[in-house]
Amino acid sequence: MPHPSDSTRRALLAALLCAPIATRAQGAKTIRLIVPFTPGGSTDILARAIAPKLAAALGQNVVIDNKPGAGGSLGAGEAAKAVADGNTLLMGHIGTLAVNPSIYPKLPYDPLTSFVPVAYVARVPNVLVVNASSPIRSLKELIEAARAQPGKLTYSSGGNGSAAHITFEALKLRAKVFVVHVPYRGTAPSVTDVIAGQVDCTFTGSPAVLPHVRSGRLRALAVSSAQRLAALPDVPTVAESGYPGFETDQWYGVVAPAGTPAATVSRLNAEINKALALPEVMQQLATEGAAPMPGTPQAFGELIRREIPRWAEVARAGNVRPD
Structure with missing residues (x-):
């Protein structure tokens, strides 16, 4: 069997090197x-x-x-x-x-x-949300309700130590209020129970709550970022709502x-x-x-x-x- 010429070998090598990664892999x-x-x-x-x-x-x-x-x-x-x-x-x-x-x-x-x-x-950014039927319409009203009846309001998270847990704890420390933590085994069920009215609020990552804010099942009160969220331009930051410097994305x-x-x-x-x-x-x-x-x-x-x-x-x- 004849050996391939140098030009043929070069052509074969070029074809191999130019092949899609998926083919070579x-x-x-x-x-x-x-x-x-x-x-x-x-x-x-x-x-x-x-x-x-x-x-x-x-x-x-x-x-x-x-x-x-x-x-x-x-x-x-x-x-x-x-x-x-x-x-x-x-x-x-x-x-x-x-x-x-x-x-x-x-x-x-x-x-x-x-x-x-x-x-x-x-x-x-984390988004602080309540059920759409909640009488609470702003972060200020949430803090006032928590101060009026310490321990009555509840907030959910994806579990102890989750980002939602630690974010709400940072807010509690800054505002000096007491809200009861209700941990769940995952973010999705923690949001579902806010929608169902089983828990008063949650302060979790925007991807998990934005669809429900858009659908009207949740109301956004504030966002944790330094600037407003483009997807929620009318929702103020926590910093704008009376807590300068607050940022817990x-x-x-x-x-x-x-x-x-x-x-x-x-x-x-x-x-x-x-x-x-x-x-x-x-x-x-x-x-x-x-x-x-x-x-x-x-x-x-x-x-x-x-x-x-x-x-x-x-x-x-x-x-x-x-x-």
């Missing part, structure tokens, strides 16, 4: 993106926004694996113990990576040593098990940043009230380090404890 392992909460919450929604784009770019299947429990600690612990080859990732967030160290005495992971930061994904980002090769982290970071810049992803995030936050792994790591002591102070003052 046949047989590549599926990437598991662990979401340490139930479906329907902000973490899950954001993970599902970037997963298809990441899969297309890498030529690998990316599956969302919801592993709820213990304020995200169970899923995060599983991710920390996974093989550090880039095929297991965690969609971390403020609770999992910054709050949990202060409230769980025996975490199955350390946010600073068990993971390597991959990419900052999004910043999400949630943040989300992807981390990988410690020891994941630097080249793999760099590639994942680049592809996630590209996904966040796509018009359709930007539009999807904007619809959910989320702001894309592309950047370096190092910048995301610095954010995690800054946030841990900040929320430790709130957890101590609010006596936040695990379930």
